[in-house]
Amino acid sequence: MFQGTGSDVGKSVLVAGLCRAFSNRGLRVRPFKPQNMSNNAAVTADGGEIGRAQATQALAARVAPEVDMNPVLLKPQGDRTSQLVVHGRVRGVLQAANWRRGREGLMPEVLASFSRSMAQADVVVVEGAGSAAEVNLRAGDIANMGFARAAGVPVVLVGDIDRGGVIASLSGTRVVLDPADAALVAGFLVNKFRGDPALFADGLTAIASHTGWRSFGVVPWLAEAARLPSEDAVVLQKAGPRGSGGRIVVACPVTRHIANFDDLDPWRLEPEVELVMVPPGTPIPAEAALVVLPGSKATIADLRFVREQGWDIDLAAHRRRGGAILGLCGGYQMLGRAVADPQGIEGTAETVAGLGLLDVETVLGGTKALVQVAGQARGAPFQGYEMHMGLTTGPDAVRPVARYDDGRVDGATSEDGLVAGSYVHGLFGLAAQRRAWLDVAGDGPDHAASVDAALDAIAARLEAHLDIDALLTLSRRADDHRGE
Structure with missing residues (x-):
């Protein structure tokens, strides 16, 4: 030991x-x-x-x-x-x-x-x-x-x-x-x-x-x-706001209860990409090509934190400029019109307004989804897993992000295609999937092979x-x- x-x-x-x-x-x-x-x-x-x-x-x-x-x-x-x-x-x-x-x-x-x-x-x-x-x-x-x-x-x-x-x-x-x-x-x-x-x-x-x-x-x-994938968020506190100096910026706001932030690690394998973990008190870079709103252990609390930091304004401006936004798990829930917690799973029973960038609503509760998944997203293969509580539904869900090998679908996409949300963790692990989200030059390695x-x-x-x-x-x- x-x-x-x-x-x-x-x-x-x-x-x-x-x-x-x-x-x-x-x-x-x-x-x-x-x-x-x-x-x-x-x-x-x-x-x-x-x-x-x-x-x-x-x-x-x-x-x-x-x-x-x-x-x-x-x-x-x-x-x-x-x-x-x-x-x-x-x-x-x-x-x-x-x-x-x-x-x-x-x-x-x-x-x-x-x-x-x-x-x-x-x-x-x-x-x-x-x-x-x-x-x-x-x-x-x-x-x-x-x-x-x-x-x-x-x-x-x-x-x-x-x-x-x-x-x-x-x-x-x-x-x-x-x-x-x-x-x-x-x-x-x-x-x-x-x-x-x-x-x-x-x-x-x-x-x-x-x-x-x-x-x-x-x-x-x-x-x-x-x-190797990081387990402790202390590494985010030690890291500076800028990444490797690459040409294409992928940005991720570091929320107070951020979870499964290793979802972003595969982007570090792309020589053309600069991964920016945005610390509190810092605006989301205007030059970002893709902003990823990460998972959270306390969605409603982190939704309030996003607003406190002014990141809701940054995200809206990013979309107006034609930039892409992807929410993963808790981040997906935040992008919708509302998040309801009728059972008080995260504390007080309440319903709060979401960021309104996706036409969906989330109700927290039910059985926790814990399942490994694989399939196609944006025309490229992926492998990952779901780990969440709650059900997200709405008009934008008719345009799912992912289709699993068993025929089920996941996620939602806005009408203009700029905003998407998914419950799949590990989505970016395969190089083909990363290139489906950004036109990155070259063939980077799959994350599992690098690890x-x-x-x-x-x-x-x-x-x-x-x-x-x-x-x-x-x-x-x-x-x-x-x-x-």
Whole structure:
């Protein structure tokens, strides 16, 4: 199990890289994350949902994503509330205080998923969440040391040298851990090193001296990680408003509750395209050829946020100039004439006016759609998934965006063809589909192929810089211990 000294230390990428490295050695591999918190999710073949990172890790392991890989998923939909997803299905909405009291009851379900994963694999690579040093959250923990102790899983602690203070963060974690938890830690590794890792030899010695733990290696900065789907919206907060400097601009406003923003990642593969993630307080670029209104975990709240930022005015002006607009999932709902929430799913039961750019209306409610889909859109193939609650109907729906292979249709298009909305996530994954939306020169790669190549490159670098043999030996010892 790989735990971190903090959030965003690179655990997800390391687990993905190790899944590919172990798979390359001919092993049957499964990723596992007991508890995740993210609004970027993926849909499994049986209609469940798991964290996006676990879907990428499954790709790395060369297996299909399964709900057991991420048995507990929290999807924030407000500052203090989250949707609870257990074994791929929505189980309710939790307040922050309720979560801390109720998570202990989820441990048996987490361990059951872990046991099923173990039965299908030679090695299971487990990812922790946040920081192992958050001892104030230790009681009832199912994400880090609580799970490791219950499952008898050895832990490797990951420190991030790029943010500074890695010697103190690793050594300090050893100080605050409960002795029984600290006994599970088999060693550490240092991640995101820029330069020659050999220059940190004295640092490794210092950490080992303070902690009594062995080093499994120093991982260099992995530029290839930028090609993997992002799970945490923190990457959007760090990013600047401008993209790669390409000629054709695709713009996406970053709303407060943005979800599944990895839908935009495939555009980064097009050399002629500049993807601009527009931060709050910044107007949508007037030169944009396509504006994508992204998915949202709280459609009505983000619809208000769009108006607060003045983006509704920017979108109307963009259409008057003949620019194209596409809404995905929650963004599709916002583009209509109204969004109704009669059951108060997102908070207060209410109906609010939409942006009025599509002649459709949405009623939130009903059974959550969770299904993988494929078909044709704009004359080109696509593969993706639906993940939404609500029904969208109206005159513009007679001009659907997509036709599925099973004959069903999805989405709506305005009479002038400039505004469209779709419930398909992952729509832009295939190069032919991107070129159907913009006349981009050249034949860019499919997104899945780019991610797969990045995973191979990351695995090769981990093989070169980590003691992979020792990690596998550690795994075998853990398995032997569980069998006693």
